[in-house]
Amino acid sequence: MTFDWTTFALQLVNVLVLLAILRHFLFRPVAAIIAKRRAETQAALDAANTARAEAEAATARAHTEAEASAAARAGVLEKAEADAEEQRRKLLSSAHAEAERIIAEGRAALTRDEAAATARRMAQLRDLAAAVATRALAAQPAGPQGYADRLAATLRAMTDSERAALLKGGNLQLVSPDDLPAATLKAAQDALSNYGATAQLTQDPDLIAGLELRSDSGVLRNSLAHDLDQISSAMQDDRASA
Amino acid sequence: MIESPLTMTTAFTFGPLAVTWPVVVTWGVMALLTVGSILATRRLSTRPGPVQAVIELVVETLDGEIQATIPGDPARFRALIGTLLLFVLCANWSSLVPGVEPPTAHLETDAALAAIVFAAGVGWGIRAQGLGGWLASFARPSWVMIPLNLVEQVTRHFSLMVRLFGNVMSGVFVVGIVLSLAGLLVPIPLMALDLLTGAVQAYIFATLALVFIGSAVTGEGPPRETAAPASRQKDTP
Numbered sequence: 001m002t003f004d005w006t007t008f009a010l011q012l013v014n015v016l017v018l019l020a021i022l023r024h025f026l027f028r029p030v031a032a033i034i035a036k037r038r039a040e041t042q043a044a045l046d047a048a049n050t051a052r053a054e055a056e057a058a059t060a061r062a063h064t065e066a067e068a069s070a071a072a073r074a075g076v077l078e079k080a081e082a083d084a085e086e087q088r089r090k091l092l093s094s095a096h097a098e099a100e101r102i103i104a105e106g107r108a109a110l111t112r113d114e115a116a117a118t119a120r121r122m123a124q125l126r127d128l129a130a131a132v133a134t135r136a137l138a139a140q141p142a143g144p145q146g147y148a149d150r151l152a153a154t155l156r157a158m159t160d161s162e163r164a165a166l167l168k169g170g171n172l173q174l175v176s177p178d179d180l181p182a183a184t185l186k187a188a189q190d191a192l193s194n195y196g197a198t199a200q201l202t203q204d205p206d207l208i209a210g211l212e213l214r215s216d217s218g219v220l221r222n223s224l225a226h227d228l229d230q231i232s233s234a235m236q237d238d239r240a241s242a
Numbered sequence: 243m244i245e246s247p248l249t250m251t252t253a254f255t256f257g258p259l260a261v262t263w264p265v266v267v268t269w270g271v272m273a274l275l276t277v278g279s280i281l282a283t284r285r286l287s288t289r290p291g292p293v294q295a296v297i298e299l300v301v302e303t304l305d306g307e308i309q310a311t312i313p314g315d316p317a318r319f320r321a322l323i324g325t326l327l328l329f330v331l332c333a334n335w336s337s338l339v340p341g342v343e344p345p346t347a348h349l350e351t352d353a354a355l356a357a358i359v360f361a362a363g364v365g366w367g368i369r370a371q372g373l374g375g376w377l378a379s380f381a382r383p384s385w386v387m388i389p390l391n392l393v394e395q396v397t398r399h400f401s402l403m404v405r406l407f408g409n410v411m412s413g414v415f416v417v418g419i420v421l422s423l424a425g426l427l428v429p430i431p432l433m434a435l436d437l438l439t440g441a442v443q444a445y446i447f448a449t450l451a452l453v454f455i456g457s458a459v460t461g462e463g464p465p466r467e468t469a470a471p472a473s474r475q476k477d478t479p
Binding site for chain 1: 250259260261262264265268269271272275276279280282283286287288290294297298301302317320321322324325326328329345348349350351353354355357358
């Protein structure tokens with residue numbers, strides 16, 4: 001066995017050359033691509049961390065804005081409630097004033113209406129009174145003698161039974177508002193005597209004018225007061241039916 | 243008839259220069275590794291394919307081994323350790339080609355590799371510690387140890403050379419003997435064993451080279467745990 005120094009030298013050179021070749025064509029490119037991938041991975045991680053930080057900051061900002069919005073909303077609501085309350089108060093005050101004005105106007109109108117109604121009623125009463133008086137006066141006979149004549153005519157117009165019931169009733173009286181003239185009283189008593197009855201004269205100022213025959217069983221109306229009542233009742237019935 | 247692996251056969255002469263077959267086979271291995279490297283790194287991407295993933299796995303494993311032995315940037319030693327690993331592995335496995343003897347089965351190749359490791363250790367040791375520091379490292383733990391450390395500095399690289407030579411040469415020897423005695427197919431199991439031995443030897447050579455360089459850089463002796471493969475390797479054929 002010998003040691004070939006030439007081969008040793010060549011192999012030494014060969015390995016050094018191979019070292020240079022592999023360093024250039026294998027290890028450097030592979031190490032570079034590994035470093036590049038690590039850099040990209042680190043960049044992606046940094047970007048992800050940055051994005052996460054930004055997302056967290058955005059979330060914090062969103063929370064802050066949400067809280068601010070909630071506070072603003074509460075403020076707006078509170079202001080709106082205050083405004084609404086103020087508006088309600090104003091409306092109520094205005095409504096009260098308007099109601100009071102309407103009530104005052106109503107009361108004034110009522111007062112006016114009542115005055116007008118009273119005036120109308122007074123006018124109606126005046127008209128009624130005038131009509132009643134006109135009618136009554138138109139239906140009245142002329143003077144006490146006329147009443148005596150109308151009493152006699154009424155007696156004659158009554159049926160025998162009605163007349164007998166009136167005349168036999170007892171306490172038979174001739175009633176006038178004041179003293180009658182003698183002729184008139186005589187004429188009235190004569191008319192009674194035709195049927196066998198007598199009566200004393202009594203006075204009743206409420207009759208106003210006229211001559212009535214009263215007994216315990218009835219009254220023969222023949223007076224201005226009675227006519228006024230009759231006419232007034234008839235006119236009130238007519239107004240009611242109208 | 244298989245020739246003895248201890249003999250050196252000249253392939254051709256180039257003037258006065260006699261080029262032997264181990265050199266020619268080494269050139270073949272160099273061409274293979276060069277072409278393979280160029281092809282493999284031709285289209286590197288940050289999204290690797292299967293081939294690139296395997297290459298990156300090898301490089302990253304290599305970096306991990308370097309960092310576990312020598313603290314700091316592994317890029318300083320990556321090319322040397324990686325080249326030693328790939329070359330020894332391919333050289334050992336070149337015996338699979340019929341009629342080819344692995345260059346590492348010849349002492350000159352192993353001596354060249356050991357010389358490179360020795361020179362790298364000296365160079366990086368002086369660069370890391372300075373000349374005085376590097377020389378002072380021979381006096382640790384005591385100046386009494388200077389002769390022993392000097393002898394060790396030579397012997398451990400010599401053992402590195404002889405270990406690789408002995409293992410590979412013995413494998414070739416055994417296969418040659420069995421082939422000459424038994425026949426064509428009988429050596430195949432031994433050749434398969436040679437594949438395993440070749441891979442193990444490549445790993446051991448690269449690891450020991452790393453340990454030796456690391457000890458020179460740090461100024462300390464090889465750690466026990468990293469020196470263990472060397473003691474185990476002595477028992478291998």
